[in-house]
Amino acid sequence: MLIINCFVSLHAISDMLARKEQDDSYRHVLKYTGVFGGVQGLKMIVALVRNKLTAKLLGEAGMGLNKRLINVAEVLNAWTNFGISFYAVRRISELYEEGTEDDMSRFVSVIRTWSIWSALLGMFVCFFFASWLNDYYFPAGQDHTLEIMLLSLFVGSMPVEAVECALLKGLRRLRTVAFIEMLGALSTFLFTVPVYFLLGIRGVAVSLVLCGWAAALIHLYFSVRVYPYQVRLFSYSAIREGWPLIRIGVPYVLAGVAGAMATGEVFKSLGDNAMVGLYSAGYGLMVTYAGMVFNALENDFFPRLSSVNHDTARMNHAINQQIDVCVQLIAPVMIVFILAMPWLLRLLYSSAFLPALPMAVCSAFYMFFRAVTTPIAYTSLAKGDSWIYLIMECIYDVVFVLLLSLGYARLGLAGAGLALSAVALFDLLLIGSAYAWHYHFRLRWRTCRLILLHGLFLAVAVAACYWLGGWQKFAVGIPCLLLSCWLTFRSLSAELPIVQRLKKRLGL
Numbered sequence: 001m002l003i004i005n006c007f008v009s010l011h012a013i014s015d016m017l018a019r020k021e022q023d024d025s026y027r028h029v030l031k032y033t034g035v036f037g038g039v040q041g042l043k044m045i046v047a048l049v050r051n052k053l054t055a056k057l058l059g060e061a062g063m064g065l066n067k068r069l070i071n072v073a074e075v076l077n078a079w080t081n082f083g084i085s086f087y088a089v090r091r092i093s094e095l096y097e098e099g100t101e102d103d104m105s106r107f108v109s110v111i112r113t114w115s116i117w118s119a120l121l122g123m124f125v126c127f128f129f130a131s132w133l134n135d136y137y138f139p140a141g142q143d144h145t146l147e148i149m150l151l152s153l154f155v156g157s158m159p160v161e162a163v164e165c166a167l168l169k170g171l172r173r174l175r176t177v178a179f180i181e182m183l184g185a186l187s188t189f190l191f192t193v194p195v196y197f198l199l200g201i202r203g204v205a206v207s208l209v210l211c212g213w214a215a216a217l218i219h220l221y222f223s224v225r226v227y228p229y230q231v232r233l234f235s236y237s238a239i240r241e242g243w244p245l246i247r248i249g250v251p252y253v254l255a256g257v258a259g260a261m262a263t264g265e266v267f268k269s270l271g272d273n274a275m276v277g278l279y280s281a282g283y284g285l286m287v288t289y290a291g292m293v294f295n296a297l298e299n300d301f302f303p304r305l306s307s308v309n310h311d312t313a314r315m316n317h318a319i320n321q322q323i324d325v326c327v328q329l330i331a332p333v334m335i336v337f338i339l340a341m342p343w344l345l346r347l348l349y350s351s352a353f354l355p356a357l358p359m360a361v362c363s364a365f366y367m368f369f370r371a372v373t374t375p376i377a378y379t380s381l382a383k384g385d386s387w388i389y390l391i392m393e394c395i396y397d398v399v400f401v402l403l404l405s406l407g408y409a410r411l412g413l414a415g416a417g418l419a420l421s422a423v424a425l426f427d428l429l430l431i432g433s434a435y436a437w438h439y440h441f442r443l444r445w446r447t448c449r450l451i452l453l454h455g456l457f458l459a460v461a462v463a464a465c466y467w468l469g470g471w472q473k474f475a476v477g478i479p480c481l482l483l484s485c486w487l488t489f490r491s492l493s494a495e496l497p498i499v500q501r502l503k504k505r506l507g508l
Helices: 002-018 026-080 086-100 100-129 130-137 146-168 173-226 236-270 271-289 295-307 314-338 341-348 351-362 364-383 384-438 445-467 470-497 498-506
Strands: none
Touching: 002 130, 002 364, 026 100, 026 130, 026 146, 026 173, 026 236, 026 271, 026 351, 086 100, 086 130, 086 146, 086 364, 100 130, 100 236, 130 146, 130 384, 173 445, 236 384, 271 314, 271 341, 271 351, 271 364, 271 384, 295 364, 295 384, 314 341, 314 351, 314 364, 314 445, 314 470, 341 351, 351 364, 351 384, 351 445, 364 384, 364 445
């Protein structure tokens, strides 16, 4: 799989230097999957070192506290960001295709004005309701009020970063976005480890504030080069022009709140910070580190889908292509991860996190099903049907909390992993059937065949890792990995002759 990813990345770099391609080609999809996958690979290396040091310096309880504080910030940001960044990507993408420069400049000024008001509101709520938030989100007897008050500065950075990032995505400055993500990963490492070393667990909130504003300032540095920073904080016209964004964004706000609160409910059902830390480690291994494929969806796929949101045939074509690439790249990655999971837990965290092993293995299908669901789910966002998006998200969040709580109560962390896979399958069936009826989405046969074959290989590998041990696990898992890699390579090279092009460029 590493060889395939190297080929994809090399191909992406060469094509960026060679010529501009059409947006609906496999070459384009693979190119930006390779670009953002390469950035995600660098982020993985940085995260590997950061998580290892964090696990040593803070332990499970410190990582659990970090996740709880992030969850508090996400809930507050969801309540106060008005959904501006969601609509901004779609609207900027449309203006990029058919608008004028004056229209674009005016719209950018409006969303920046609202982002400042959103940041101020979020900071106010976080600071003055810190005591209540502590009582609601933390177990009895734990007082983190001061950390939550300090967290208000982190909450203030979130809408600023989101709007500037939305501007760059909508303008298709994807290489800039990728470079910013790389800088963000490095700045996170630089601001996290020294603070943890000096302050220990007391430095969790401090590091979040530093990392949040570092990310916001990095985005601003690049975005103001495209459109100079201009806000009209007390302009009636700017406030009035922003109201349609708020009206459209209300369902996105509610969906974000529901998702963040669902995560908070799961954390509460897990109990103390140490168990939250174990859950986060298992979840992070299967979601964060496999996110190299999904990273391109929001940065490249969503703006492209938004630009063709009025053409059902082109939307179906783009979605099926994206599913093909996601499934074929994510399935081998999942097999590698579950085979190497015991070593990865020790390498990325410490031996104290080994209890998360059953959960990580059982949740392998969570990412696989997401590889199918996520490109479909972007349809409602691209079309601006925010209420449909809200309904789908709320149904998912309710099922997520119920299954995770039930799975953990019955089978511990392994049950939580099974619940993650089950809720992802439910989401696929829900989104697939609802959008097939409402948007006339159709999976083509080629895509269905790839899903079934890769799903079979992954299922056999998961069963081997869960029930077998030692050499028997590898005797079954490695052939599944090789078959999955072979299917991926054969399918992608049929659409895009990577090997032949590479040989030609190298003069072989």
